[in-house]
Each structure stands twice: as structure tokens, then as C-alpha cells.
Amino acid sequence: MTLERLSEHACFGGLQGFYRMDSAACGGSMRFAVYQPPQARAGRVPVLYFLAGLTCTEETAAMKAGAQRVAAELGLMLVMPDTSPRETGFDGATGDWEFGEGAGFYLDATQAPWSSRFRMESHVVHELPAVVREHFPADPGRTGITGHSMGGHGALTLAIKHPQQYRSVSAFAPIVAPCEVPWGRKAFGRYLGDHHAVWAEHDACALVRRRPFGRPILVDQGLADKFLETQLQPERFEAACAEAGQSLTLRRHAGYDHGYYFIASFIQDHLRHHAAQLAD
């Protein structure tokens, strides 16, 4: 698989890079970002995927989350995919920040026209890791996943669905019950049609009830988050984990909102959570 290097920048003794690959899953080129910690010069290192939220790109977390400092300390590689295919030309794919480009919801769409290109689950779980393994010193046996908002939904659902791929998971302000909230119902209806059994395959609450992840999950949530009550409802995931016997640390932070100042404040704890689980 060929890889186009867009830019690379020294950062905390490692390298923050931006790349483009040909994506069979998404029917076009896809961008992604990788942070290689200094330890990657000496051999393969564990990898943490960070899935961004609505409207974001592969650049957002690289620029705003401040994760590289602790990744350099812990020897973690960071991989940051884009949030959807781009320049699809589909009617309705742009102009709505909750759906389409920038809002891929980390699933493989089943409905035309979306099903030909909006296949972010295949891209993130299978295709991108193969490229990362080929071109970067990543240890695929030690892979974790985290994300924010729609990307927190992605991290939780992909980890629970693909436990052979991910040994650790966490999330910031995730959508946990997309079948029940406006963001999820709107996107799932268009990407997946009116098949509610299929919807449940992409709903963290439904998934964890059926098959817990096993290892402890860390979730941070700001209590001044304007999407807390309408879209996020972390108490649903708390209840589902309790029912399923899934270990969950859900931290509620007074005063914090939905943005990257919240993420930056707590990213260190997430990286340490993953590094600990990827070490053994």
C-alpha cells in the first residue's frame, strides 16, 4: 500500500506526521495523522487510535489535544484517522455538520449511495492498521482505542465488536446510545436504513450488554457539556455496564464543556490508562 507523506514535524523528541493513503474501503484517498514517540526509533511500540468527533479531521486532535507530550513519555504511538471520506459528491454529504462528510460515525453504511464510500469501520479497524503496521514501527498486538463524542462512540463500539484488535478502550464525552438520541438516529437512519437490529450493532449500550469488553473502561464527561442531556446521556452506559458486569470508571467533571480544552485537561490520564493495559 502506498503512503503519501504530507508533512512531518519534530515534536517532543518524536515525529508528528500527516499522511494520505488510497482507501479501498472508502473508495478514494483518506488522510490520517501519526505521532511516533522517540521510543519508536528503537523498535515496535504500542499504538493508541484516537477517533475524533463531528466536524473534525485527522488534524484536530494532533493540534489541540496535547497528547504528544505524554505519548513521548510513555512510548505510545498515536494514530488519528479522519472522520469520514471526503469529496464524495453525494447529495447531502456536505452542509450538515451532523451527517455525511465529517460525520462518518465509524460504521460501514448499508444504504446507497453511502454504502459505496462511508465504510469507516472497515477503514479504521482493518485497512488503516495494515498501513500503519507496514509503514510505522507499530506493534499491532498492543493496540488501544479512544475518541471524543462521535469518536467516543466509535472507540467504544469498535473495541467491544473487535476485542481481538483492541486491548484497551476509553472515551471523552462519548455518544453511548446512538439508537436513542438525535445524532445517532439521524445518522443511522440514513447510513443503515430502518433496520433496528442493525442499529444495535453500532450502539455501545446494546453491545456491552451482549458482550462486555472485559478490561476496565475509562470515560470522562464534562458536566457543563451542552450535549450532555440531549445526545450523550452517559448514565445509560453506566447502567448497561453495571448490568453486564463491565468495569467502568465514569468521571464527571464539574465546569468542563464538550471541547478540546476539556480533552487536553484529561488526556494524560487516558494515555496512562492505555499504556498500563498495553504493557502486560
Place this chain on the structure above:
Amino acid sequence: MTLERLSEHACFGGLQGFYRMDSAACGGSMRFAVYQPPQARAGRVPVLYFLAGLTCTEETAAMKAGAQRVAAELGLMLVMPDTSPRETGFDGATGDWEFGEGAGFYLDATQAPWSSRFRMESHVVHELPAVVREHFPADPGRTGITGHSMGGHGALTLAIKHPQQYRSVSAFAPIVAPCEVPWGRKAFGRYLGDHHAVWAEHDACALVRRRPFGRPILVDQGLADKFLETQLQPERFEAACAEAGQSLTLRRHAGYDHGYYFIASFIQDHLRHHAAQLAD
């Protein structure tokens, strides 16, 4: 002086805010950002101004430099001004990233039409600190200044010219000899006319030769910076400081470029440099 709150975000136990004020110096409204560390709830704290570079705004360092974590640890307030007045409507004020809006060079222009609004020295040194003192728990007697590129030029020149205002100074990849390099010659010619004695009032090398700052200066420079040889030439400042007996720590970093991944990698050292000098 009235202050308009644009947004505020909890961040590392403190508050990252964005504000707008009426500016007499710049003949219109000016935006700025302030990070209040948690210690600011208990009383006045020392303040560090961060001056951004060409094309940047008051948001750039707040979003990309990753300074809040260490500011929260050290109890430093951060103040981030915009880089020029905005929406001036002057011919030539937009469309050129090296001059005009986004490129105020932290001086008071003397040439029409710029002289009516491009008065960033007055804004940063006098007007903005008065607003900060009135609306935030800042201790004006303990103020430091740093900056990047054009903002590094601003930090060095303003500190040397106004030692009663600033007790500490540092810079990232600063323009140190604007009278000698293309960025400076272009901007100074238009803002200040053909008066080279006036130009020297805004040239860090010329200023330090005449009147050293006294306290140690810290400068970081990446050796993969594409502007190093044409625009920055830190060896000129090194020589001027040596002549003047000015203590300078100039650190050259192999592989680092001109961007914020470079700044983020070393911002911690700058905040500690300032906190130490502002503590006594």
C-alpha cells in the same frame, strides 16, 4: 473599560477565555485570550504575555501551544493578544500574509493610513494590561513576555524598551534583526517610512546593544526552520548580547521546524523560566 466575554472553557482546573475590548490605541475592537490558572481564584498571580506570529490570532497559542497545563501548575496567568487590528478596510491591509492584518509587528505605525490603527505597541504594553488588571486577578508588578517569530520580535523589543513593565522575557524562533531581513524591511518601510533611526527602535539587536535587558533571556530555535537563514538569523542576537554583556541562553534544536509542534515541545521550559524570574 468594558469587556465582552466571547467564550470561557474550564481547562486544567482554571479557565481559558476569549474576550473583546474597545481599543483606543487600535481604533476599534480588539480580541484577546486569557488563561486563568486555578491559583487565580485565591488572589493575584503573575502574568505572562504570549505574542503570536504572522497570520495568527489570539486563539492560536491558546489552542496549539499546550501552555495551560504548566501554567496551572505554576500559577501563571497567560494573556494572548491578537496580532493586529482587524477589518481596517485599508488598501493593502489584507491579502499579504507578511503585512497588514495579522502582521502588526507590535509597533506603533507612524505612516498613514496605518498610523491611525496599527498601534500594537501601545495596545500590548499599556492598554491591554490596564484591562487585564481591571478584570482579572493579575499582579501587574510580576509580568513577563514571550512570543513566536514576529511575536518573538515583539517580546524581545517590548521587554528591552519597557523594562518597567516586564521582569522576564523569552522567545521562540524570533525575528531579532528586522532592519536586516525581508519580513522586517517590508513591514518597517510601510509602517515607519524610510526613517532608519526609527526602525532601530524596533530592532532587538540594536536595542540590546544600547540597553541590555539585564535579566537572563531564553531563546529556542529549531534548526529545520525554513525561515532560519533568511528571516531569523539568531546568531545576530547572540553576537549583540555578547557585545552588550546580556545573558542569553540560545538553544538550537536539531530537526524542529517553525510551527507549534516545536513551541509545544519547549513551552514548559519557557513557563518555568518566567515563573522563576517572576517569583522573586
